[in-house]
Amino acid sequence: MHRCGCVREVGVMELKGRVIKKGAAKGIALVSKTPVSFFGFVDPKTGIVTEKGHELFGQSIKGKILVFPYGKGSTVGSYSLYRMKKEGSAPIGIINSECEPIVAVGAIISDIPCVDKVDISKICSGDTVDILDGVVRVG
Amino acid sequence: MKLTKEEQDMLDGKLGEGIQKAMEILVALGEIYGARDMVPITSSQVSGVSYKNLGDAGLEFLQDWAAKGARVIVPTTLNPAGADIENWKALGISEEFAKKQKEVVDAYVSMGITPSCTCAPYMIGNAPKYGDHIAWSESSAVSYENSVMGARTNREGGPSALAAAIAGCTPRYGLHLDANRKASLVVNVECELKDHADYGALGYIIGKRAGTKVPYFYLEKNKKVLSDQLRTLGATMAAAGSVALYHVDGVTPEAKRYNMVLSYAERITVKDLKEGYDALDSDAKDIDYVAIGCPHASLDELREIAALLKGKKVKSAVWITTARKIKDNAGPLVEEIEKSGALVVADTCMIVAPIEELGYKTMATNAGKAACYAPSHCKLSTRYGPLKKCIDAAVSGRWE
Numbered sequence: 001m002h003r004c005g006c007v008r009e010v011g012v013m014e015l016k017g018r019v020i021k022k023g024a025a026k027g028i029a030l031v032s033k034t035p036v037s038f039f040g041f042v043d044p045k046t047g048i049v050t051e052k053g054h055e056l057f058g059q060s061i062k063g064k065i066l067v068f069p070y071g072k073g074s075t076v077g078s079y080s081l082y083r084m085k086k087e088g089s090a091p092i093g094i095i096n097s098e099c100e101p102i103v104a105v106g107a108i109i110s111d112i113p114c115v116d117k118v119d120i121s122k123i124c125s126g127d128t129v130d131i132l133d134g135v136v137r138v139g
Numbered sequence: 140m141k142l143t144k145e146e147q148d149m150l151d152g153k154l155g156e157g158i159q160k161a162m163e164i165l166v167a168l169g170e171i172y173g174a175r176d177m178v179p180i181t182s183s184q185v186s187g188v189s190y191k192n193l194g195d196a197g198l199e200f201l202q203d204w205a206a207k208g209a210r211v212i213v214p215t216t217l218n219p220a221g222a223d224i225e226n227w228k229a230l231g232i233s234e235e236f237a238k239k240q241k242e243v244v245d246a247y248v249s250m251g252i253t254p255s256c257t258c259a260p261y262m263i264g265n266a267p268k269y270g271d272h273i274a275w276s277e278s279s280a281v282s283y284e285n286s287v288m289g290a291r292t293n294r295e296g297g298p299s300a301l302a303a304a305i306a307g308c309t310p311r312y313g314l315h316l317d318a319n320r321k322a323s324l325v326v327n328v329e330c331e332l333k334d335h336a337d338y339g340a341l342g343y344i345i346g347k348r349a350g351t352k353v354p355y356f357y358l359e360k361n362k363k364v365l366s367d368q369l370r371t372l373g374a375t376m377a378a379a380g381s382v383a384l385y386h387v388d389g390v391t392p393e394a395k396r397y398n399m400v401l402s403y404a405e406r407i408t409v410k411d412l413k414e415g416y417d418a419l420d421s422d423a424k425d426i427d428y429v430a431i432g433c434p435h436a437s438l439d440e441l442r443e444i445a446a447l448l449k450g451k452k453v454k455s456a457v458w459i460t461t462a463r464k465i466k467d468n469a470g471p472l473v474e475e476i477e478k479s480g481a482l483v484v485a486d487t488c489m490i491v492a493p494i495e496e497l498g499y500k501t502m503a504t505n506a507g508k509a510a511c512y513a514p515s516h517c518k519l520s521t522r523y524g525p526l527k528k529c530i531d532a533a534v535s536g537r538w539e
Contacts, residue, residue: 078296101171108164109160
């Protein structure tokens with residue numbers, strides 16, 4: 001069994017997705033099972049999640065590969081992600097099951113590699129994840 | 140997506156970084172929505188202008204994009220800003236906010252955009268024709284162009300409309316395609332619609348019901364529907380739901396030309412407007428702020444307001460919001476209105492200005508869209524009703 005308690009096998013796993021913003025990133029995954037709105041989600045200076053009641057509340061997304069099903073909320077969220085990137089508190093990669101325009105535009109304008117159409121249930125917080133264009137390697 | 144050689148060059152960065160970023164946005168959206176190719180556009184309307192909504196993040200992004208050489212290549216106009224650019228002091232807006240707001244507009248101007256700052260650009264010369272493909276944000280203007288003018292646009296966000304203006308094209312999906320412009324909800328309106336507020340109440344009811352569906356209206360008892368009333372209907376449907384296109388039997392251009400109803404369309408009847416008024420109105424009595432002009436008031440509306448205010452003095456703050464060009468062309472109407480103490484305000488509106496910093500508590504309006512957004516976006520309780528009642532409330536300070 002995998003260390004986080006899920007049933008997937010141990011070892012390197014390759015997941016193929018769709019490129020939203022091409023590029024390479026390698027880092028530690030932070031997984032949210034619920035949707036994310038970047039507008040009012042984190043403190044842009046620290047990358048710490050400040051949205052009350054969100055499952056990632058209090059954790060830092062800075063330098064992580066952020067994994068979540070899809071985006072929600074105000075279209076200003078694209079700009080909020082850009083602000084985080086400039087402050088150095090943004091995630092280094094984004095993986096979605098279904099990317100929508102707010103996250104897509106945010107990732108593109110912020111130069112953050114972004115992949116969707118990935119089965120995110122196969123990724124756990126703490127996993128080492130490697131993104132190269134549309135391919136995600138876990139473990 | 141299939142791209143032309145020129146589009147591919149843009150994507151590959153051969154025409155500069157500013158254009159490359161625009162094309163990356165458009166291609167990503169095209170892939171998400173399954174577009175086969177791009178369609179050239181003739182016009183763009185860009186939202187994301189108020190500093191209240193953009194903040195420093197948006198401002199920095201716009202300045203950086205402009206510095207990378209982003210320039211628009213089709214006629215492009217701007218949504219309302221957070222302040223009257225010339226007359227912000229009279230509205231009580233802080234100098235700090237006004238300064239930041241000016242920086243936002245300056246960034247857009249450096250990209251070649253007209254600093255028009257209105258949600259009704261079709262009234263001031265950005266007026267696409269029937270069948271034109273365009274990329275507009277501002278949901279009320281999207282609805283008006285699609286429905287009343289017969290142009291074709293999806294409900295763009297600020298960055299995607301701007302990207303389309305820079306690249307000169309938009310991905311061909313959604314309402315750019317014939318198949319998606321037909322109605323799947325037929326609405327029989329059995330009651331009479333007397334004024335703007337009635338059209339807004341209807342817009343609320345159908346907006347909630349339709350979501351993203353295309354409604355088709357039969358307004359049997361309302362044969363003489365005015366363009367201003369359609370603006371209110373569309374704006375409120377877009378705010379209460381996500382309606383980007385509707386048809387009115389015998390009135391709107393596509394409904395006049397083709398059968399726009401899908402065979403499997405759901406059919407509903409509206410017998411009265413109670414549900415709409417119940418949602419938009421409240422029981423507040425003291426009115427300290429009256430806001431008219433959402434979407435921005437037309438010359439006809441300014442005339443009607445001037446007539447109602449004649450010889451009166453207002454007790455509450457009154458903003459009549461419109462496009463600067465309409466205000467400039469209104470001649471003596473502006474003076475007639477302002478004699479009462481009301482203000483004719485350009486470039487901004489009650490929703491995108493920093494109203495919560497100005498201390499108002501209860502707003503009266505005849506605009507369904509404003510009544511939808513004011514409670515959450517501006518922390519205002521709202522009274523909703525016909526223009527005459529709003530003006531009476533402005534004079535007495537009470538909603539009777």
